[in-house]
Amino acid sequence: MARRVSATDGGRRVLLQWADGTTSAFPAVWLRDNCHCAQCFTSGAIHVRTLLMEHLDVDCTVQEVKLEQEGAEVAMRWSDGHAGTFSPGWLRQRAFEPAQRAARGVVCRPTLQPWDAALAADLPRLPFVRVMQEDAALLEALLHLERYGLVLLEEAPAQPGHVRRLCERIAFMRTTHFGEEFTVRVKVDPTSIAYTARNIEIHTDACYYDYMPGLQILHFIVQYEGKGGETQLADGAQICRDLRQQDPDAFQLLTTVKVDFKNVTMGENGKHHFKLLQAPVITLDSEGELQCLRFTTSQRDSYFSAPIEQIEPWYKAMKKLLNMFYDDKYIIKRKMKEGDMIVFDNVRLVHGREPLLEGGCVGERHLEGGYLDWDEVRSRRRVLQERLQGNPSGYGF
Structure with missing residues (x-):
């Protein structure tokens, strides 16, 4: 669950504070690239991005961001006019801190155990x-x-x-x-x-x-x-x-x-x-x-x-x-x-x-x-x- 959210660095980053007091930062361009609304991703078994790179503004910023549904949803609007929402749990799992990146690395490939x-x-x-x-x-x-x-x-x-x-x-x-x-x-x-x-x-x-x-x-x-x-x-x-x-x-x-x-x-x-x-x-x-x-x-x-x-x-x-x-x-x-x-x-x-x-x-x-x-x-x-x-x-x- 998120406690508070704000846009920083002129809207280039979104800062989320979690219930345990820790914080995570997310780049605005990554958030825009990963908006999962029906306009940006397909639904069903084939769940793929439909927002093409050629249409992505890599200099976009977050103009407005807030918590909704008592912290169960993060809503935002970008500088290109698009609006979307994210689950805090979905965001935390994908945070850019070392622990989350290491956890994803293990999903890709478990740690080797060299032996003699x-x-x-x-x-x-x-x-x-x-x-x-x-x-x-x-x-x-x-x-x-x-x-x-x-x-x-x-x-x-x-x-x-x-x-x-x-x-x-x-x-x-x-x-x-x-x-x-x-x-x-x-x-x-x-x-x-x-x-x-x-x-x-x-x-x-x-x-x-x-x-x-x-x-x-x-x-x-x-x-x-x-x-x-x-x-x-x-x-x-x-x-x-x-x-x-x-x-x-x-x-x-x-x-x-x-x-x-x-x-x-x-x-x-x-x-x-x-x-x-x-x-x-x-x-x-x-x-x-x-x-x-x-x-x-x-x-x-x-x-x-x-x-x-x-x-x-x-x-x-x-x-x-x-x-x-x-x-x-x-x-x-x-x-x-x-x-x-x-x-x-x-x-x-x-x-x-x-x-x-x-x-x-x-x-x-x-x-x-x-x-x-x-x-x-x-x-x-x-x-x-x-x-x-x-x-x-x-x-x-």
């Missing part, structure tokens, strides 16, 4: 059946994914088809030239190193895509019973932070030198593909934190579009990052069970597999995999939060 090898003792996990049947369990799984970058779903039926079921429970599958679902099984004539018995060096998938698949799902249908085959995982967010502190020059090289990532092959659909992207290994967001990690040996091209004086230092930086991924301080190694389904952030975590060390292993390890895009996963998480937590954003789910 100690997470192995308390791996985020849920029963697969609960995630498939209970919205609260699905929300818990999605929050684990956003915070930790992984979640282990246990006791899924050891049959093909359940990767698709999970993807469609969340959103829809991301298609690549491998198709939607893909099968990881040791093959005689493989189209990917994943289909061999060799060590799979730690990596992120599909680095040659400008918009890499955001999440990867691997469902262990048949696990290799011999020695070897452990899944390896490490958190790029934690390791990149530590690399920046320990070796700023190496970090600088890996965030600036562009690498040629490519995939030239015949896909599972029989069509040839020539995927090519020039990008650094580490891409940072506007806050200087990890946004996307492209770490691969098999998908790096022999073309290297960088000045020659950067090449040797880049290789040393790359090797240092690789050694950190494999350091016992950071890496998790786990022999997955049949029915395990590991879901992880493909642009944050690196993953690999120890070699299958005994002979005659063709057909003895069978995984089904698939991808999801982060935009769809985060959208699903927000909808679940709105429904299960009382519509905190006020969008009416």
Whole structure:
């Protein structure tokens, strides 16, 4: 509830005092841009602004403002002659103070929880059946994914088809030239190193895509019973932070030198593909934190579009990052069970597999995999939060 309201700074700001004695300031132009009357916004399910930017006077001021209905409504008139009203609660939720801005940031993306090898003792996990049947369990799984970058779903039926079921429970599958679902099984004539018995060096998938698949799902249908085959995982967010502190020059090289990532092959659909992207290994967001990690040996091209004086230092930086991924301080190694389904952030975590060390292993390890895009996963998480937590954003789910 608002206690009093006034226009300040020649009408360029509206100052609201709340019942608890605190105050919030709102720019007149932002208020005009967000007037929700029938002239300025559509109503119903498609709730969008109809006041176009070309018609918005960015120098507008508030000419008159007052509280109505005993403080339950803020009414104002702008210098363009338009009048509108706002709910004080709606305004307070959108106030420009740090607390409100931080709360909105968490709606966008929950705070990351970087981790090291100690997470192995308390791996985020849920029963697969609960995630498939209970919205609260699905929300818990999605929050684990956003915070930790992984979640282990246990006791899924050891049959093909359940990767698709999970993807469609969340959103829809991301298609690549491998198709939607893909099968990881040791093959005689493989189209990917994943289909061999060799060590799979730690990596992120599909680095040659400008918009890499955001999440990867691997469902262990048949696990290799011999020695070897452990899944390896490490958190790029934690390791990149530590690399920046320990070796700023190496970090600088890996965030600036562009690498040629490519995939030239015949896909599972029989069509040839020539995927090519020039990008650094580490891409940072506007806050200087990890946004996307492209770490691969098999998908790096022999073309290297960088000045020659950067090449040797880049290789040393790359090797240092690789050694950190494999350091016992950071890496998790786990022999997955049949029915395990590991879901992880493909642009944050690196993953690999120890070699299958005994002979005659063709057909003895069978995984089904698939991808999801982060935009769809985060959208699903927000909808679940709105429904299960009382519509905190006020969008009416």
